Amino acid sequence: MAGPPVIIWAQEVERLLHCRELVPRLEAALGKFSRRDSAEVIQPVRSTVPLQKHNGFMGLMPTYMENDGVLCTKFVCFYSRQEGSTLPGTQATVVLLDAEYGNVKAVMDGDVITGMRTAAVSAISAKLLMRPEAEVLAILGTGHQALSHYNVFTEMFPFKEVRVWSQSRQRAERFRQSVGGPVKICLSVEEAVRGADAIVTVTKCTEPVLFGRWVKPGAHVAAVGACRPNWRELDDVLMKGAVVYVDSREGAMAEAGDVILSGAEVFAELGDVINGTKPAHREKTTVFKSLGMGVEDAVSAQLVFDQWTDGK
Numbered sequence: 001m002a003g004p005p006v007i008i009w010a011q012e013v014e015r016l017l018h019c020r021e022l023v024p025r026l027e028a029a030l031g032k033f034s035r036r037d038s039a040e041v042i043q044p045v046r047s048t049v050p051l052q053k054h055n056g057f058m059g060l061m062p063t064y065m066e067n068d069g070v071l072c073t074k075f076v077c078f079y080s081r082q083e084g085s086t087l088p089g090t091q092a093t094v095v096l097l098d099a100e101y102g103n104v105k106a107v108m109d110g111d112v113i114t115g116m117r118t119a120a121v122s123a124i125s126a127k128l129l130m131r132p133e134a135e136v137l138a139i140l141g142t143g144h145q146a147l148s149h150y151n152v153f154t155e156m157f158p159f160k161e162v163r164v165w166s167q168s169r170q171r172a173e174r175f176r177q178s179v180g181g182p183v184k185i186c187l188s189v190e191e192a193v194r195g196a197d198a199i200v201t202v203t204k205c206t207e208p209v210l211f212g213r214w215v216k217p218g219a220h221v222a223a224v225g226a227c228r229p230n231w232r233e234l235d236d237v238l239m240k241g242a243v244v245y246v247d248s249r250e251g252a253m254a255e256a257g258d259v260i261l262s263g264a265e266v267f268a269e270l271g272d273v274i275n276g277t278k279p280a281h282r283e284k285t286t287v288f289k290s291l292g293m294g295v296e297d298a299v300s301a302q303l304v305f306d307q308w309t310d311g312k
């Protein structure tokens with residue numbers, strides 16, 4: 001008979017999950033997802049339940065990887081909070097199950113996983129699509145994802161300058177103090193992105209904040225916010241002028257306002273590039289529209305569980 005599930009909370013997940021081990025697993029997972037082989041990955045498009053009273057959504061993200069024996073689901077609640085609210089903007093929990101018996105093996109904090117796997121997938125997009133000589137990174141937004149993206153991008157690439165923009169100077173200052181390295185605070189989005197080689201958009205805005213006319217030709221944009229079909233971070237000029245990559249085509253057509261409302265063509269999934277079935281257009285302006293996938297949470301949770309079991 002199965003024992004009770006283990007509970008692995010945030011501090012422990014943080015101790016066990018490292019970008020250097022996670023990135024190769026995520027690359028493999030993105031490749032498997034794009035092969036559309038049901039023995040590799042079954043991952044339906046996220047089901048989203050509106051929490052109207054609280055101005056939020058609950059996303060359900062199940063995944064089964066039969067060949068790898070991984071069965072997992074994440075519950076993630078995300079909210080549009082009033083300015084100054086002290087309530088959390090996103091809360092996630094990941095559940096790992098035994099596929100044969102159906103029992104829950106582990107319940108773990110999903111916030112650390114969401115932060116790190118999202119930033120790691122954006123970094124994989126940059127590894128594939130950014131120009132190798134890239135020197136300047138611009139981050140728009142200063143919340144949780146901004147911090148995880150700063151950490152992962154500066155660990156993986158030798159940027160000479162990191163710029164950050166926030167709606168609020170105070171939040172930008174707080175962000176600068178919370179990171180381990182140098183950051184240039186910019187007072188406008190234009191100042192932050194002009195001349196940047198890589199741009200990460202991690203805001204909660206619902207209207208475009210990044211305009212194509214400011215983006216240097218050949219730059220790479222990892223667009224992480226705007227995960228609802230009527231929300232935008234990027235304008236039509238950027239979406240239509242860039243080669244657009246996504247994590248999941250089905251996900252993008254259901255959830256990505258930047259894709260749906262601009263009418264931009266999706267060129268490829270990141271997994272197609274990893275599998276060698278679609279080219280990486282490093283020489284052109286590229287956008288990776290990220291929505292987040294259950295398979296990313298599944299391999300992250302399995303890694304945490306394996307490390308936890310090894311160290312027991």
Ligand SMILES: NC(=O)C1=CN([C@@H]2O[C@H](COP(=O)(O)OP(=O)(O)OC[C@H]3O[C@@H](n4cnc5c(N)ncnc54)[C@H](O)[C@@H]3O)[C@@H](O)[C@H]2O)C=CC1
Nearest residue numbers: 089118141142143144145202203204205225226290291292
């Ligand atoms: N693609 C993916 O896999 C994932 C995407 N997300 C999305 O990424 C975005 C950022 O998430 P977190 O950092 O966790 O949120 P957060 O609440 O910690 O930070 C949000 C940031 O957006 C800024 N912001 C809010 N409204 C704005 C507006 N109208 N214009 C410009 N900036 C604005 C805030 O000042 C803050 O810097 C959210 O949209 C979230 O839903 C989150 C997790 C995974």
Ligand SMILES: O=C(O)C1=NCCCC1
Nearest residue numbers: 076078114227291292293
């Ligand atoms: O993949 C995720 O996790 C999320 N994606 C979009 C919105 C918040 C969480």
